[in-house]
Amino acid sequence: xxxxPRERVPAWLSxxxxxxxxVATFGAAAALIAAAGAPVRQGFEVMLAGxxxxxxxxxxxxxRATPLILTGLAVSVAFRARLWNIGAEGQLYMGALAATAxxxxxxxxxxxxxxxxxxxxxxxxxxxxxxxxxxxxxxLGVDEVVVTLLSNFLVALLVAMLLEGPLKDPMxxxxxxxxPVVAAGELPKLVPGMRLHAGFVLALALALAxxxxxSRTTLGLRIRAxxxxxxxxxxxxxxxxxxxxxxxxxxxxLAGIAGVSEVAGLKxxxxxxxxxxxxxxxxxxxxxxxxxxxxVVLSAIFVAGIFVGADAxxxxxxxxxxxxDVIVAAALLSxxxxxxxxxxxxxxx
Amino acid sequence: MIPAxxxxxxxxxxxxSLWVAAVRxxxxxxxxxxxxxxxxxxxxxxxxIEGIMVVGALVGxxxxxxxxxxxxxxxxxxxxxxxxxxxxxLLTVPLALSQHVAGIGVTLLxxxxxxxxxxxxxxxxxxxxxxxxxxxxxxxxxxxxxxxxPALFVQTPLTYLALGAVVVVAWFLHRTPAGLALxxxxxxxxxxxxxxxxxxxxxxxxxxAGSALMAVGGAFxxxxxxxxxxxxxxxxxxxxxxxLVVFASWNxxxxxxxxxxxxxxxxxxxxxxxxxxxxxxxxxFLMMPYALSILALVVMSRRAASPRALMAPYVKGERR
Numbered sequence: 001x002x003x004x005p006r007e008r009v010p011a012w013l014s015x016x017x018x019x020x021x022x023v024a025t026f027g028a029a030a031a032l033i034a035a036a037g038a039p040v041r042q043g044f045e046v047m048l049a050g051x052x053x054x055x056x057x058x059x060x061x062x063x064r065a066t067p068l069i070l071t072g073l074a075v076s077v078a079f080r081a082r083l084w085n086i087g088a089e090g091q092l093y094m095g096a097l098a099a100t101a102x103x104x105x106x107x108x109x110x111x112x113x114x115x116x117x118x119x120x121x122x123x124x125x126x127x128x129x130x131x132x133x134x135x136x137x138x139x140l141g142v143d144e145v146v147v148t149l150l151s152n153f154l155v156a157l158l159v160a161m162l163l164e165g166p167l168k169d170p171m172x173x174x175x176x177x178x179x180p181v182v183a184a185g186e187l188p189k190l191v192p193g194m195r196l197h198a199g200f201v202l203a204l205a206l207a208l209a210x211x212x213x214x215s216r217t218t219l220g221l222r223i224r225a226x227x228x229x230x231x232x233x234x235x236x237x238x239x240x241x242x243x244x245x246x247x248x249x250x251x252x253x254l255a256g257i258a259g260v261s262e263v264a265g266l267k268x269x270x271x272x273x274x275x276x277x278x279x280x281x282x283x284x285x286x287x288x289x290x291x292x293x294x295x296v297v298l299s300a301i302f303v304a305g306i307f308v309g310a311d312a313x314x315x316x317x318x319x320x321x322x323x324x325d326v327i328v329a330a331a332l333l334s335x336x337x338x339x340x341x342x343x344x345x346x347x348x349x
Numbered sequence: 350m351i352p353a354x355x356x357x358x359x360x361x362x363x364x365x366s367l368w369v370a371a372v373r374x375x376x377x378x379x380x381x382x383x384x385x386x387x388x389x390x391x392x393x394x395x396x397x398i399e400g401i402m403v404v405g406a407l408v409g410x411x412x413x414x415x416x417x418x419x420x421x422x423x424x425x426x427x428x429x430x431x432x433x434x435x436x437x438x439l440l441t442v443p444l445a446l447s448q449h450v451a452g453i454g455v456t457l458l459x460x461x462x463x464x465x466x467x468x469x470x471x472x473x474x475x476x477x478x479x480x481x482x483x484x485x486x487x488x489x490x491x492x493x494x495x496x497x498x499p500a501l502f503v504q505t506p507l508t509y510l511a512l513g514a515v516v517v518v519a520w521f522l523h524r525t526p527a528g529l530a531l532x533x534x535x536x537x538x539x540x541x542x543x544x545x546x547x548x549x550x551x552x553x554x555x556x557x558a559g560s561a562l563m564a565v566g567g568a569f570x571x572x573x574x575x576x577x578x579x580x581x582x583x584x585x586x587x588x589x590x591x592x593l594v595v596f597a598s599w600n601x602x603x604x605x606x607x608x609x610x611x612x613x614x615x616x617x618x619x620x621x622x623x624x625x626x627x628x629x630x631x632x633x634f635l636m637m638p639y640a641l642s643i644l645a646l647v648v649m650s651r652r653a654a655s656p657r658a659l660m661a662p663y664v665k666g667e668r669r
């Protein structure tokens with residue numbers, strides 16, 4: 001058995017392959033629901049209603065999708081250049097730290113100045129968090145996968161330390177949480193009475209901006225060239241190290257903004273459980289989207305729907321909520337295989 | 350970092366209990382590092398390690414909780430690890446998918462499935478159920494040597510297994526034809542193929558075997574170091590093992606040395622917390638293992654001679 005590259009992809013296959021991946025994913029989910037002794041059909045119904053069944057459900061799904069769009073974009077930009085950024089989780093928290101440090105009373109500005117400042121500071125903090133692993137990679141040849149993975153743990157401890165020290169809320173009854181963000185630093189809500197906030201619009205705008213940068217600018221061309229073949233890119237006169245650094249700044253910045261959006265838009269303050277793994281889920285989102293910025297928006301909403309729906313199912317029919325993580329991981333792996341069969345055919349020679 | 354290290358901090362290094370703890374902390378790292386080393390020597394970066402260690406921790410402990418004896422638990426953990434290793438191998442070897450993305454996917458799947466299964470088996474427990482874990486066994490004679498004796502020879506059986514595994518893996522990789530074949534598919538798969546070695550099968554077998562070792566490292570946590578399963582108990586140990594493989598330049602004996610050095614520093618920082626406690630936030634100490642791993646990578650990366658075909662999928666008849 002061997003794989004042969006396809007010369008062209010039949011139209012029916014480019015629909016069938018992802019459809020098969022989805023069937024496999026939800027087949028696995030059905031098996032898990034049955035294993036929990038819960039009614040499978042009812043479980044899926046509750047899940048669907050929890051994600052799409054009402055205006056409230058859709059608002060919750062889009063709220064959950066907001067950080068996933070941003071971390072998904074962060075990962076997709078980096079992976080395009082084959083910069084394996086597994087540290088979006090840490091970069092998100094650095095962005096959140098910057099927003100918290102500046103937004104809880106340190107800076108007194110009107111909203112139209114404070115909000116851009118918080119976003120810029122968060123982007124810078126996230127970018128800085130990926131810049132040093134990128135420099136270690138280009139200058140010293142240190143593998144960025146392990147460095148970014150381990151840096152997530154460093155940032156988590158840094159956040160815990162600051163929340164028990166200088167950023168601690170004196171009114172927090174001893175809980176490790178920051179003071180609330182001042183009113184001028186809050187991202188406005190989009191729908192009255194709902195949690196969906198302006199961070200979602202910002203994420204959509206950044207998806208558009210990322211698409212423009214990646215497909216319509218020389219920087220985007222350089223990033224893609226370095227990812228396709230770094231040696232050839234160097235011969236073509238592209239500064240590979242410099243391009244990787246720029247990729248890191250873009251990627252880390254996007255992840256940092258995800259942290260700002262969660263603090264200033266949703267939670268209102270910083271806690272150690274701000275992100276339930278949005279950085280890692282960003283890898284899933286980016287892969288499902290085949291690293292395309294527009295696809296990232298759709299796949300982020302899909303993954304958010306699974307999380308929100310699984311929460312509803314967990315409450316409704318008593319299935320452990322970890323099923324959401326299983327479904328998302330299974331979707332990633334089955335989609336990887338499906339996309340492979342779009343590019344290759346199996347021949348029996 | 351600390352302006353003046355107090356004398357007590359140095360004195361800590363002479364405590365026998367520090368070295369006993371160091372060897373205990375090193376044990377899961379030795380298993381994990383050996384397992385990752387076998388995979389990488391065959392040319393596959395296995396980022397599934399973190400999740401595979403969680404699976405091992407759950408399966409070994411759960412089997413014993415259900416009435417199996419301890420060694421059956423270890424065996425089942427190894428088999429479960431090999432099963433997830435087979436998944437990682439299937440995706441990255443014959444299907445030639447990105448080893449990074451597939452590995453992260455395997456870790457996410459293995460971790461979430463373990464947590465799901467645990468919650469299914471124990472829906473409402475607040476204190477984790479315990480098992481009768483492995484107990485330290487003193488080796489006669491050797492355990493009476495001062496400092497080194499208790500550190501190395503009053504440990505649980507899994508620690509002795511880890512030390513034995515280092516010797517076996519080193520011997521296998523460097524002294525047997527199968528070990529040579531394994532290293533060859535990681536260095537130059539085309540040449541290996543020309544010698545009649547089945548690259549695909551060799552890589553799959555290596556990833557399964559390596560993953561079994563990782564899972565035993567996870568099982569050590571729930572069956573020797575502790576006697577219960579906790580969420581998040583692997584806590585980045587898998588990633589640290591990947592850094593240790595680079596630090597050890599893909600050599601099993603150096604991997605043992607690296608894991609022991611790392612664990613000694615970890616045990617030392619735990620005790621240091623009590624000496625200088627209060628002046629420095631405890632999180633600074635908890636950061637040390639991760640910071641040290643990154644530092645080790647930076648220091649060693651210049652000299653590191655990684656297997657040449659590492660992360661390069663092998664597709665027959667296709668030029669790399």
